[in-house]
Amino acid sequence: MPDAALSRAFTAAESAAIRGDFAILSRTVRGGKPLVYLDSGATSHKPRQVLDAERAFYEQHNSAVHRGAHQLAEEATDAYESARATVARFIGAQTEEVVFTKNATEGLNLVAYAFSNAAAAGAMDGVDARVAARFALGVGDEIVITEMEHHANLVPWQELARRTGATLRWIGITDDGRLELDDLDTVITDRTKIVAFTHVSNVLGTINPVAAIVDRARAVGALTVMDACQSVPHLAVDVVDLGVDFLAFSGHKMFGPMGIGVLWGRYELLKAMPPFLTGGSMIEVVHMEGSTYAAPPQRFEAGVPMAAQAVGLAAACDYLSALGMPRVTAHEHALTEALLAGLAQRPWVRVIGPADGKDRGGAVAFAVDGVHPHDVGQILDDSGVAVRTGHHCAWPLHRRMNLTATTRASFAAYNTVAEVDALLMALDRVPAVFGVAV
Amino acid sequence: MNLYQEIILEHAKRPHHAGLRDPFDAQVHHINPTCGDEVTLRVHLVGEDGSAMITDLSYDAVGCSISIASTSVLADEVIGHSVEDALTSFSAMRRMLTSKGLDPGDEDEIGDGVAFVGVSKYPARIKCALLGWSAFTDALAQAGVDITRYAVRSNTVTRNTPEIT
Numbered sequence: 001m002p003d004a005a006l007s008r009a010f011t012a013a014e015s016a017a018i019r020g021d022f023a024i025l026s027r028t029v030r031g032g033k034p035l036v037y038l039d040s041g042a043t044s045h046k047p048r049q050v051l052d053a054e055r056a057f058y059e060q061h062n063s064a065v066h067r068g069a070h071q072l073a074e075e076a077t078d079a080y081e082s083a084r085a086t087v088a089r090f091i092g093a094q095t096e097e098v099v100f101t102k103n104a105t106e107g108l109n110l111v112a113y114a115f116s117n118a119a120a121a122g123a124m125d126g127v128d129a130r131v132a133a134r135f136a137l138g139v140g141d142e143i144v145i146t147e148m149e150h151h152a153n154l155v156p157w158q159e160l161a162r163r164t165g166a167t168l169r170w171i172g173i174t175d176d177g178r179l180e181l182d183d184l185d186t187v188i189t190d191r192t193k194i195v196a197f198t199h200v201s202n203v204l205g206t207i208n209p210v211a212a213i214v215d216r217a218r219a220v221g222a223l224t225v226m227d228a229c230q231s232v233p234h235l236a237v238d239v240v241d242l243g244v245d246f247l248a249f250s251g252h253k254m255f256g257p258m259g260i261g262v263l264w265g266r267y268e269l270l271k272a273m274p275p276f277l278t279g280g281s282m283i284e285v286v287h288m289e290g291s292t293y294a295a296p297p298q299r300f301e302a303g304v305p306m307a308a309q310a311v312g313l314a315a316a317c318d319y320l321s322a323l324g325m326p327r328v329t330a331h332e333h334a335l336t337e338a339l340l341a342g343l344a345q346r347p348w349v350r351v352i353g354p355a356d357g358k359d360r361g362g363a364v365a366f367a368v369d370g371v372h373p374h375d376v377g378q379i380l381d382d383s384g385v386a387v388r389t390g391h392h393c394a395w396p397l398h399r400r401m402n403l404t405a406t407t408r409a410s411f412a413a414y415n416t417v418a419e420v421d422a423l424l425m426a427l428d429r430v431p432a433v434f435g436v437a438v
Numbered sequence: 439m440n441l442y443q444e445i446i447l448e449h450a451k452r453p454h455h456a457g458l459r460d461p462f463d464a465q466v467h468h469i470n471p472t473c474g475d476e477v478t479l480r481v482h483l484v485g486e487d488g489s490a491m492i493t494d495l496s497y498d499a500v501g502c503s504i505s506i507a508s509t510s511v512l513a514d515e516v517i518g519h520s521v522e523d524a525l526t527s528f529s530a531m532r533r534m535l536t537s538k539g540l541d542p543g544d545e546d547e548i549g550d551g552v553a554f555v556g557v558s559k560y561p562a563r564i565k566c567a568l569l570g571w572s573a574f575t576d577a578l579a580q581a582g583v584d585i586t587r588y589a590v591r592s593n594t595v596t597r598n599t600p601e602i603t
């Protein structure tokens with residue numbers, strides 16, 4: 001294929017084929033209306049290939065991973081570890097740097113707890129002093145986040161600050177929903193130990209300037225933690241290119257199963273970190289008096305792991321790779337541009353976030369003058385259009401924008417321009433129902 | 439859809455008895471953590487316990503049309519009534535809202551509240567319709583009324599429910 005073909009939206013025929021892989025997209029809702037699913041930012045649907053992979057695991061290889069001497073145990077372990085390798089390849093990582101968690105939230109908490117657990121007596125014994133120092137957090141140290149974070153990348157850092165005495169600071173956002181880059185040099189200082197930020201905002205759609213943030217964090221010796229929930233499903237992500245130290249994402253937003261997420265971390269750091277959850281599987285030697293722990297990633301995977309979900313997530317990575325991430329990005333970008341253009345023609349709708357498609361992902365949040373988002377969402381739902389309403393787990397962001405809530409449409413590779421039109425048509429019902437002048 | 443009956447939209451646009459007033463015996467602040475909707479609500483009682491008269495219910499609410507309208511109906515239904523009658527109305531309202539459409543509601547008990555019968559078919563909106571009413575029962579309790587005597591359980595109180603991502 002010529003280069004241009006690698007980065008263009010899907011053709012009608014290709015879209016139809018993709019949609020054919022997602023059985024749920026052909027169902028109807030609310031009395032026979034075709035489902036128009038524009039809530040993939042909350043969770044995506046799962047293609048047949050992912051469901052088949054999970055079913056095949058259970059039907060042919062089901063066993064407890066890393067236990068047992070029988071053939072099924074071997075096969076299950078192989079399936080689980082092969083899934084890890086596939087996921088690692090998908091994000092440009094080394095296999096042993098990929099930790100399976102139950103979701104992105106757990107991955108972010110795992111990192112946050114590494115800092116406070118590092119303060120326990122003996123927790124960092126044997127760790128290179130230079131690396132250990134990076135996890136030492138206390139009074140006078142600062143944790144930097146941004147005002148656009150999802151609660152999952154906000155509350156764990158508030159709690160870490162509370163446990164350690166460190167101070168939480170944040171980078172502000174502009175009225176059009178971009179980070180206040182002027183804040184970088186003033187908020188990220190020599191006191192900063194952690195900079196945690198989202199790659200792509202789940203509300204605003206903003207794609208953040210990773211290089212600028214990482215450069216500043218490196219200059220002051222802070223570790224970087226990226227929430228990649230809204231980027232890994234939609235953009236080609238390479239952890240080495242990004243230059244961050246940790247990155248977390250969930251499987252269920254990228255066509256994978258619920259109940260699995262990924263924490264990626266640079267191995268040198270993972271190796272230094274004390275465990276988060278403890279128990280079976282994550283140990284090296286256990287005595288009644290105390291225990292030593294396995295090397296990463298096993299150190300962070302206590303208990304029988306979610307092997308079927310890992311296999312399903314690997315199938316989701318393969319599915320996205322087969323579509324081609326540049327094409328997924330281009331396709332969703334075209335949908336985003338179409339929606340932004342349609343909303344711009346409706347002066348009674350205000351987009352919250354960048355008004356054009358530049359450096360923007362496919363989450364489009366908006367407010368309808370004089371109508372509460374719950375009511376907007378209800379009318380859309382009545383037309384078969386599924387969107388998210390509320391604060392989307394980003395309450396401080398909404399407060400910053402002087403809103404309590406918004407309506408959000410978000411895209412995945414299976415959406416079409418016809419669905420954007422369906423959303424706009426349904427939206428046009430809203431002013432009349434609530435007696436708002438347009 | 440039969441959710442947004444005209445009477446609901448009327449209440450939402452011009453909520454009755456809105457605004458915070460003095461005097462009051464208790465003030466509560468309830469939120470719906472899923473959407474950030476909030477209500478601050480005051481009650482003023484004269485008399486003791488069940489036979490006490492609700493002489494005023496005032497509120498400041500930010501929310502969707504369902505929650506605003508339902509709080510407006512609440513004020514209509516309880517101001518000038520005894521605590522006992524008001525809690526009977528609460529129970530009737532909640533019974534209808536959680537009936538999945540089976541209970542049409544009784545206008546004698548909940549007045550304009552019967553317009554909310556459509557809400558019972560949309561589970562995600564029941565919390566919206568109960569936000570003000572839950573705040574009201576909490577305010578009564580804080581004003582010293584033993585609401586447990588009237589079989590009012592706090593399972594619909596939204597204040598302490600966990601965040602939903």
